Amino acid sequence: xxxxxxxxxxxxxxxxxxxxxxxxxxxxxxxxxxxxxxxxxxxxxxxxxxxxxxxxxxxxxxxxxxxxxxxxxxxxxxxxxxxxxxxxxxxxxxxxxxxxxxxxxxxxxxxxxxxxxxxxxxxxxxxxxxxxxxxxxxxxxxxxxxxxxxxx
Numbered sequence: 001x002x003x004x005x006x007x008x009x010x011x012x013x014x015x016x017x018x019x020x021x022x023x024x025x026x027x028x029x030x031x032x033x034x035x036x037x038x039x040x041x042x043x044x045x046x047x048x049x050x051x052x053x054x055x056x057x058x059x060x061x062x063x064x065x066x067x068x069x070x071x072x073x074x075x076x077x078x079x080x081x082x083x084x085x086x087x088x089x090x091x092x093x094x095x096x097x098x099x100x101x102x103x104x105x106x107x108x109x110x111x112x113x114x115x116x117x118x119x120x121x122x123x124x125x126x127x128x129x130x131x132x133x134x135x136x137x138x139x140x141x142x143x144x145x146x147x148x149x150x151x152x
Contacts, residue, residue: 014059021053032072036050039072
């Protein structure tokens with residue numbers, strides 16, 4: 001049965017997701033000013049393979065998508081942003097949450113944090129604020145260290 005489903009899926013051609021990922025690959029490559037050959041060299045394939053990925057003529061493996069995300073300096077979820085999550089185990093996700101971009105999600109989380117902090121005692125809220133500030137300093141210090149390592 002699984003073999004039948006797989007064969008039927010392959011014969012059906014590229015999915016909406018395949019096409020979307022291919023477009024995002026092409027867009028990011030062009031933004032960076034890279035040729036298909038340069039991207040191909042970075043991940044160890046022929047430039048024709050990149051062309052096939054961009055046109056959704058060939059489906060990418062998870063490993064290949066990971067390699068591309070590293071070569072193009074984007075998180076792997078970049079390729080999935082904006083895709084509908086219908087039918088992918090999303091029964092617990094509201095339709096409004098599905099359409100949130102990364103930035104919208106960050107804003108939503110900030111609002112959730114504000115709501116939660118307004119419900120706790122002042123002393124606990126001050127402790128939470130101190131923790132957030134120390135976390136911010138820690139992350140900033142890590143970013144500086146990472147940048148220094150990259151420059152050496």
